[in-house]
Amino acid sequence: MLDAQRMIQDLKDLRTLTANDDGGQRVAWTPIWLKARAWFKEQLAELPVEVQMDPAGNLWATLKGTSEQKLVMGSHLDCVPGGGWLDGCLGVIAGLAVLRRFAATGQRPPVTIQVVDWADEEGARFGRSLLGSAAFAGNHSIEADRGRTDREGVRLEDALRQCGVDIANFPQATAWRKNVAAYLELHIEQGPVLEKLGLPLGVVTGTKGVERHAITFIGQAAHSGATPMPLRKDALAAAAKLALEIRTIAGHHQDAVCTMGSVKTFPGIVTAVVGRCEATLDQRDLDANVLAQMFEQAQTASHRFAAEEGCSVTWSPIWTIEPIPFHPELLDLCEQAVREVSGTGHRLPSGPLHDAAEVARAGVPTVMIFTQSLRGISHNKIEDTLEAHLALGVQALDRLADKTVQWIVAKQ
Amino acid sequence: MLDAQRMIQDLKDLRTLTANDDGGQRVAWTPIWLKARAWFKEQLAELPVEVQMDPAGNLWATLKGTSEQKLVMGSHLDCVPGGGWLDGCLGVIAGLAVLRRFAATGQRPPVTIQVVDWADEEGARFGRSLLGSAAFAGNHSIEADRGRTDREGVRLEDALRQCGVDIANFPQATAWRKNVAAYLELHIEQGPVLEKLGLPLGVVTGTKGVERHAITFIGQAAHSGATPMPLRKDALAAAAKLALEIRTIAGHHQDAVCTMGSVKTFPGIVTAVVGRCEATLDQRDLDANVLAQMFEQAQTASHRFAAEEGCSVTWSPIWTIEPIPFHPELLDLCEQAVREVSGTGHRLPSGPLHDAAEVARAGVPTVMIFTQSLRGISHNKIEDTLEAHLALGVQALDRLADKTVQWIVAKQ
Numbered sequence: 001m002l003d004a005q006r007m008i009q010d011l012k013d014l015r016t017l018t019a020n021d022d023g024g025q026r027v028a029w030t031p032i033w034l035k036a037r038a039w040f041k042e043q044l045a046e047l048p049v050e051v052q053m054d055p056a057g058n059l060w061a062t063l064k065g066t067s068e069q070k071l072v073m074g075s076h077l078d079c080v081p082g083g084g085w086l087d088g089c090l091g092v093i094a095g096l097a098v099l100r101r102f103a104a105t106g107q108r109p110p111v112t113i114q115v116v117d118w119a120d121e122e123g124a125r126f127g128r129s130l131l132g133s134a135a136f137a138g139n140h141s142i143e144a145d146r147g148r149t150d151r152e153g154v155r156l157e158d159a160l161r162q163c164g165v166d167i168a169n170f171p172q173a174t175a176w177r178k179n180v181a182a183y184l185e186l187h188i189e190q191g192p193v194l195e196k197l198g199l200p201l202g203v204v205t206g207t208k209g210v211e212r213h214a215i216t217f218i219g220q221a222a223h224s225g226a227t228p229m230p231l232r233k234d235a236l237a238a239a240a241k242l243a244l245e246i247r248t249i250a251g252h253h254q255d256a257v258c259t260m261g262s263v264k265t266f267p268g269i270v271t272a273v274v275g276r277c278e279a280t281l282d283q284r285d286l287d288a289n290v291l292a293q294m295f296e297q298a299q300t301a302s303h304r305f306a307a308e309e310g311c312s313v314t315w316s317p318i319w320t321i322e323p324i325p326f327h328p329e330l331l332d333l334c335e336q337a338v339r340e341v342s343g344t345g346h347r348l349p350s351g352p353l354h355d356a357a358e359v360a361r362a363g364v365p366t367v368m369i370f371t372q373s374l375r376g377i378s379h380n381k382i383e384d385t386l387e388a389h390l391a392l393g394v395q396a397l398d399r400l401a402d403k404t405v406q407w408i409v410a411k412q
Numbered sequence: 413m414l415d416a417q418r419m420i421q422d423l424k425d426l427r428t429l430t431a432n433d434d435g436g437q438r439v440a441w442t443p444i445w446l447k448a449r450a451w452f453k454e455q456l457a458e459l460p461v462e463v464q465m466d467p468a469g470n471l472w473a474t475l476k477g478t479s480e481q482k483l484v485m486g487s488h489l490d491c492v493p494g495g496g497w498l499d500g501c502l503g504v505i506a507g508l509a510v511l512r513r514f515a516a517t518g519q520r521p522p523v524t525i526q527v528v529d530w531a532d533e534e535g536a537r538f539g540r541s542l543l544g545s546a547a548f549a550g551n552h553s554i555e556a557d558r559g560r561t562d563r564e565g566v567r568l569e570d571a572l573r574q575c576g577v578d579i580a581n582f583p584q585a586t587a588w589r590k591n592v593a594a595y596l597e598l599h600i601e602q603g604p605v606l607e608k609l610g611l612p613l614g615v616v617t618g619t620k621g622v623e624r625h626a627i628t629f630i631g632q633a634a635h636s637g638a639t640p641m642p643l644r645k646d647a648l649a650a651a652a653k654l655a656l657e658i659r660t661i662a663g664h665h666q667d668a669v670c671t672m673g674s675v676k677t678f679p680g681i682v683t684a685v686v687g688r689c690e691a692t693l694d695q696r697d698l699d700a701n702v703l704a705q706m707f708e709q710a711q712t713a714s715h716r717f718a719a720e721e722g723c724s725v726t727w728s729p730i731w732t733i734e735p736i737p738f739h740p741e742l743l744d745l746c747e748q749a750v751r752e753v754s755g756t757g758h759r760l761p762s763g764p765l766h767d768a769a770e771v772a773r774a775g776v777p778t779v780m781i782f783t784q785s786l787r788g789i790s791h792n793k794i795e796d797t798l799e800a801h802l803a804l805g806v807q808a809l810d811r812l813a814d815k816t817v818q819w820i821v822a823k824q
Binding site: 189190191192193196208210212222223224225226227228229231236237239240241243244247250251255256257258259260261262263264265267268269270271272273274277280281282284318350351352353376377378379 | 601602603604605608620622624634635636637638639640641643648649651652653655656659662663667668669670671672673674675676677679680681682683684685686689692694696730762763764765788789790791
């Protein structure tokens, strides 16, 4: 039988082992991350499973089933510096709990059950998130990332080698997709929606697509005292208009978000009109058409505001990803499981990306469950979730795993 | 007779001596500034004048008149790093040209004529502008400025000592106010107003008062993907509203200006809603009541925007100065002089501060003349003024000096 309390104790043990006063320190490719993995392997050592690291550094525990078809559960043990105790860990350790329950029967399950700890979901040290799952999905462009360095100038390639991973072998990680019939991930929401709705769990419909761009308005730097208002070309004014307009743009769509997260002003002194303003824009929606429309509207608005302020404006892409909807049949199974343990089955999209997005993009039927995040806060040591909700989360994952095993068997 | 062409040649000679490819480098209390002053003293050595440095490092050339009452003309030889060839130099070297004209008569003028090169108007190295003229005016708080350091950690006090100035003696500079009956300063406008009006010269009505404040909006940093728009507390949105509102506030008054010159966002990353936004506000007007009203309106607006966005807002003063109107009778004389050489006598306030503001604040009847600045640009190596306008400027100063001498005599 599933032991939800043991899972919660596991999470606390891992926190004790890998956090300090500033929060979790399980940054990928560092000694504390290796310590977290060593602890995870100790837990796996008690089970009749094979433990392997794939060529991209992802750690797999495999419980052989009567079929070679595989059900995979997982998430990531790594976190941002000063992160919380749940972001990523929850999905791995909940997978471990379900794996224990399958193993405890003493019988081979109908399909092979795997738990995976994806390597470097956060990209906290080298700025490349979803590294391991992207390699699994075959999306990883090794040559582009190989030369990345951390703040101390250590190369990604060298840091990986110290952890026993050769970046040249990354393409071989795609071989691990063989026979993977479904992927399930339990994760904290990292946002305030479920708390606001008073729900412990949510069924994740997919990960939103992202349009992420740098926008530069160029006006004319000028003396703040000597330049009359009508003669100014104030780059900040154009950016301020856009900062407000993106809220209107997002407001036309349920669940869409637009964020100006960074504004930099140049010369950026109290006595000068802003001559250049650099801003960032991050737009997200689960509907590709909505996302494209919002992107186009923001561009149009920025040109209008630039013209109004006597400025020019340029856009340059930072990063984009298409929306990734999860598997419709797994969504139904997921809603059943969530409803069974919590009474309701609310569906919501995920704004943050997850390893599940890369897995789904590789063609593997995928679904995620969210647990409520207190105050919607994540990537912070005060990140938290009620223990009762953590228990409901792993129970829902457990039921979803059974349903998915049956679904895989039925499709064979 | 006044030699305007010689003055222009002097300005070019000084540029050759003290500028490099990046512009003027006459930063106060540096070897290049001392070089500029040495060149100035060479010019003075040809004249029947006494040259002295006062206890605050201001350099004075005195042509004794039949009266001990003094007419002072001047400005500053120092500039910002990479500055132009006219900002400050023009007023000193135009004063030299007028001094030459008085000396060339071979007779004592009716009043004593002085030309002053104020020390460290720009505050470029230690962040304290109007240093020498403030000491003259008795406004200099020595204890507060003594410990200032430059980027290399050199203390103001030590840099001054290397130039033969003991900061402990600053208070004695006020003695130099004795018998000063009027102060005249020719300066480039540093703004676009005269160019826009097609006028070579302007009569400066005074220097605007300044309210300069740091404003911090505090909201809640949150994940850009996970946080629905209605649940955000976006500190940037509140600041953006204020950045636009200050234009309306300034727009109610002729000549008033309001500038948000710096915006900083925290955490300031593309994937986070801005949790804290630090902005600066600089408001200026020649009318103290207008200035106070604009300041109050900006504060009220900031609180309204903070409330609308679920944020808090705090203000902290950076620097304030009251408006300093110039002397009404000298304004009339100045308008006559400007009209005689250029055909019109347009009056305008100065947004930038000048040494003249400190002198006027000390109770000395003061007025300034502006020459047109091309493109309104200053503090930049491309700062420029048409040579024809420079010539008109010194001619107007020359006529104004004569009128002011008569005005002083008439008042005796």
